[in-house]
Amino acid sequence: MRIFDPHIHMTSRTTDDYRAMYAAGVRAVVEPSFWLGQPRTSPESFLDYFDALLGFEPFRAAQYGIAHHCTIALNPKEANDPRCLPVLEELPRYLLKDGVVAVGEIGYDSMTPAEDTALAAQLELAAEHGLPALVHTPHRDKLAGLRRTLDVVAESQLPAGRVLLDHLNETTVKEAKDSGAWLGFSVYPDTKMDEHRMVAVLKEYGLDRVLVNSAADWGNSDPLKTRQVADAMLAAGFGEDDVDQVLWRNPVTFYGLSGRLVLEPAKPAALHEGNSLLRGGE
Ligand SMILES: [Zn+2]
Numbered sequence: 619m620r621i622f623d624p625h626i627h628m629t630s631r632t633t634d635d636y637r638a639m640y641a642a643g644v645r646a647v648v649e650p651s652f653w654l655g656q657p658r659t660s661p662e663s664f665l666d667y668f669d670a671l672l673g674f675e676p677f678r679a680a681q682y683g684i685a686h687h688c689t690i691a692l693n694p695k696e697a698n699d700p701r702c703l704p705v706l707e708e709l710p711r712y713l714l715k716d717g718v719v720a721v722g723e724i725g726y727d728s729m730t731p732a733e734d735t736a737l738a739a740q741l742e743l744a745a746e747h748g749l750p751a752l753v754h755t756p757h758r759d760k761l762a763g764l765r766r767t768l769d770v771v772a773e774s775q776l777p778a779g780r781v782l783l784d785h786l787n788e789t790t791v792k793e794a795k796d797s798g799a800w801l802g803f804s805v806y807p808d809t810k811m812d813e814h815r816m817v818a819v820l821k822e823y824g825l826d827r828v829l830v831n832s833a834a835d836w837g838n839s840d841p842l843k844t845r846q847v848a849d850a851m852l853a854a855g856f857g858e859d860d861v862d863q864v865l866w867r868n869p870v871t872f873y874g875l876s877g878r879l880v881l882e883p884a885k886p887a888a889l890h891e892g893n894s895l896l897r898g899g900e
Contacts, residue, residue: 624869625831636682642845677890689722697736722752741774804833
């Protein structure tokens with residue numbers, strides 16, 4: 619079984635997680651740039667973070683046989699902080715980089731006017747750079763948040779077929795599917811979607827354009843949720859080709875829209891900017 623986790627924050631995870639993910643079948647990940655929990659106070663801390671997503675983290679993933687790409691954006695939550703907004707000016711030079719396969723995570727957190735502005739501006743950046751967009755839908759007031767998101771996408775230059783709407787659930791899947799966008803589901807240990815609800819959604823709405831992710835980060839989450847969904851699909855009567863479509867081919871096709879996806883595992887480099895993962899030399 620080969621698994622592509624299309625949304626996971628590896629910066630917040632350990633090397634044990636990389637080992638366990640590889641053993642479970644994970645061979646590729648996309649790491650969206652997001653909020654760190656601790657608010658950033660200047661655009662410069664975004665830039666160091668983006669550099670880590672393009673440098674140290676793919677280096678680290680390669681040590682464990684996993685291909686790593688990222689998405690770059692001003693996240694919805696920090697779009698409300700005037701100290702962070704100048705990072706929008708820095709995004710174009712990052713969106714040119716080979717490891718960047720989408721603009722994201724963008725979207726709504728609290729549905730404020732500042733979030734409207736940042737979402738619209740970053741959808742335009744995606745269109746200008748020939749990149750798809752990863753759009754986070756709010757965890758509260760989900761259906762209203764989805765509808766407002768779809769309105770802003772419809773007003774943008776980016777076609778819905780180049781948008782992945784993430785954190786969907788039973789209340790939002792139908793309208794999201796009708797929009798023509800790609801459908802992302804984050805499967806968590808004890809909130810939001812679980813693997814059994816996910817299987818029920820797949821039975822009702824089909825497998826086309828559906829992506830499943832762990833969205834594992836610094837909070838309560840599990841980087842093996844993708845594998846648990848695959849196992850639950852098989853137990854529910856789906857075939858191995860169905861699992862491969864949802865857990866591999868769909869994310870490959872979506873992020874492949876960037877023209878930048880490289881799935882052969884990188885040869886692990888010995889050092890990244892003079893550092894290895896070993897302490898005290900070999
Ligand atoms: Zn996320």
